[in-house]
Amino acid sequence: MAEKSTVNAPMPGVFYRQSDPEDPPFVEEGDTVEEGDTVGLIEVMKNFHEVEADGAGTVAAFLVENEGEVTADQPVVELE
Amino acid sequence: MITIQAGGVASTVQDDGRTGHYHIGMPPSGAMDPYAHAVANTLVGNDEGAATVEMTYQGVTATFDEDAVIAVTGADMSPVVNDDPIRMWEAVAVEAGDELDMGFATSGARAYLGVAGGIDVPEVMGSRATYTLVGIGGHEGRELEAGDELPVGTAGEESADRVGSACPAESIPAYADEETVRIVLGLTDYRLTEESRTELCTAEWTVSPEADRVGYRLKGPDIEFEEREQPFGAGPDPSNVVDLGYPVGSIQVPQKPIVLMQDAVTGGGYATVGTVISADRGRLAQRQTHDAVYFEAVDVEAALAAREEKAERLAAVRDHVG
Numbered sequence: 001m002a003e004k005s006t007v008n009a010p011m012p013g014v015f016y017r018q019s020d021p022e023d024p025p026f027v028e029e030g031d032t033v034e035e036g037d038t039v040g041l042i043e044v045m046k047n048f049h050e051v052e053a054d055g056a057g058t059v060a061a062f063l064v065e066n067e068g069e070v071t072a073d074q075p076v077v078e079l080e
Numbered sequence: 081m082i083t084i085q086a087g088g089v090a091s092t093v094q095d096d097g098r099t100g101h102y103h104i105g106m107p108p109s110g111a112m113d114p115y116a117h118a119v120a121n122t123l124v125g126n127d128e129g130a131a132t133v134e135m136t137y138q139g140v141t142a143t144f145d146e147d148a149v150i151a152v153t154g155a156d157m158s159p160v161v162n163d164d165p166i167r168m169w170e171a172v173a174v175e176a177g178d179e180l181d182m183g184f185a186t187s188g189a190r191a192y193l194g195v196a197g198g199i200d201v202p203e204v205m206g207s208r209a210t211y212t213l214v215g216i217g218g219h220e221g222r223e224l225e226a227g228d229e230l231p232v233g234t235a236g237e238e239s240a241d242r243v244g245s246a247c248p249a250e251s252i253p254a255y256a257d258e259e260t261v262r263i264v265l266g267l268t269d270y271r272l273t274e275e276s277r278t279e280l281c282t283a284e285w286t287v288s289p290e291a292d293r294v295g296y297r298l299k300g301p302d303i304e305f306e307e308r309e310q311p312f313g314a315g316p317d318p319s320n321v322v323d324l325g326y327p328v329g330s331i332q333v334p335q336k337p338i339v340l341m342q343d344a345v346t347g348g349g350y351a352t353v354g355t356v357i358s359a360d361r362g363r364l365a366q367r368q369t370h371d372a373v374y375f376e377a378v379d380v381e382a383a384l385a386a387r388e389e390k391a392e393r394l395a396a397v398r399d400h401v402g
Contacts, residue, residue, distance in 0.1 A: 010137075011137035012369035
C-alpha cells in the first residue's frame with residue numbers, strides 16, 4: 001500500500017483546477033507530480049494563488065471539486 | 081534592513097493611517113486591525129503609529145540584516161525563526177542573518193510584524209501606509225515581493241529590555257469566536273424595507289473571496305429597498321441615491337452588503353445602510369473568507385463607549401509591558 005499524503009489549501013478561497021475554463025486541468029487523477037508542481041489555484045481577494053504539491057507522488061483523488069469553497073489548511077488533493 | 085524572501089499573499093507596510101485627506105478622495109489606508117498593529121509596536125517599544133508589515137492569509141519569509149527586536153501579532157500564522165517556533169504577541173530578539181518564516185493563517189486573517197524602530201519607508205502625505213490602488217506609500221506603493229529591502233528606523237534604547245515581554249493572555253483576541261460586529265444604522269437605512277432592515281441585523285452573512293482592504297463583500301439573503309420614484313441625479317437602481325460620502329466602515333448595498341475598509345472608496349451613489357463601529361472594524365478584518373459575520377445594531381453612544389473601552393484595553397497592555 002502506497003503512503004498517502006494531502007496537499008492542503010494555504011488560504012481560504014475558491015479552488016480552481018484549471019487556469020482558464022477553456023484550459024485543461026493542471027493535473028488529473030493518476031498523474032504524477034513533483035514537489036512544487038501546481039495542482040490548482042485558489043482565488044481570494046481578487047487574486048489567484050497557485051497551490052503547489054509539497055512532495056512528489058501520484059494524484060490519487062481531488063478532495064474538493066472545481067470552483068469549490070475551501071478553508072485554510074483544508075486538504076484539496078490526495079497524493080500517494 | 082529587512083530583506084523579503086517571499087512576499088506572502090498580500091503583505092504591505094502599514095501604519096495608523098493617512099488621515100486628513102478623505103475629502104479629496106484619499107482613504108486613510110493603515111492597518112486593517114489597528115489593535116493588533118498597535119500591540120505589535122507597543123511590545124517592541126515603538127510609538128503605536130510606527131509602521132509594521134501587515135500580512136494577509138499567508139505571511140512573509142524575511143531575513144534580518146542586523147540584530148533586531150520584533151513582535152508578531154494578529155492572526156496566528158505559526159511564525160518560526162530559523163525553523164524554531166516563536167511565540168506571537170511577545171517581543172523576540174533576532175540576530176543578523178536570522179530568517180523569519182510565517183505560515184498561513186489558521187485563526188484570523190491578518191498578522192502584523194512590528195520591529196523596534198519601525199519600518200522606515202518614506203512618508204507620503206504624512207503616513208507610511210501603503211495604498212496600492214494608486215500606488216503610494218509603503219514600499220513603492222505596492223505589495224511586498226521577493227527581493228524587497230525594507231529599512232528599519234533607529235530602535236529606542238528600551239527596546240532591548242522588552243525582549244520576552246508579552247501581551248497578557250486576556251488581551252489577545254480570540255479571532256475565531258469574533259463573529260458579531262456592531263453597527264450604527266444609517267445614513268440611508270430608511271431606504272430599506274422593514275423586513276430587510278431587520279434581516280440586516282439577524283441574518284448570517286459570510287465573507288466572500290473578494291473581501292479585501294477596500295471592502296468586505298458579504299454573502300447572504302437579498303436586501304430589498306422600498307420602491308420609490310428615483311430623484312434626479314440618482315441612478316435607476318433602487319439601491320442608488322444621489323451621491324454621498326461613504327464613511328469608513330459604512331455598509332453599502334449594491335445587491336449584497338459591502339463594508340468599506342481602510343482603502344475605502346470615499347463616496348458615490350449607493351445607499352449606505354449602516355456603519356461598522358470603529359472599535360469592531362479590526363474584528364471584521366480578522367474574519368476569513370467563508371467565515372460568518374452577524375451585525376448587531378447599537379446607538380452612537382454605545383459606539384463611542386466601545387471606542388473608549390478599546391483605548392483602555394490598549395492602555396492596559398501598554399502599562400503591562402512597559
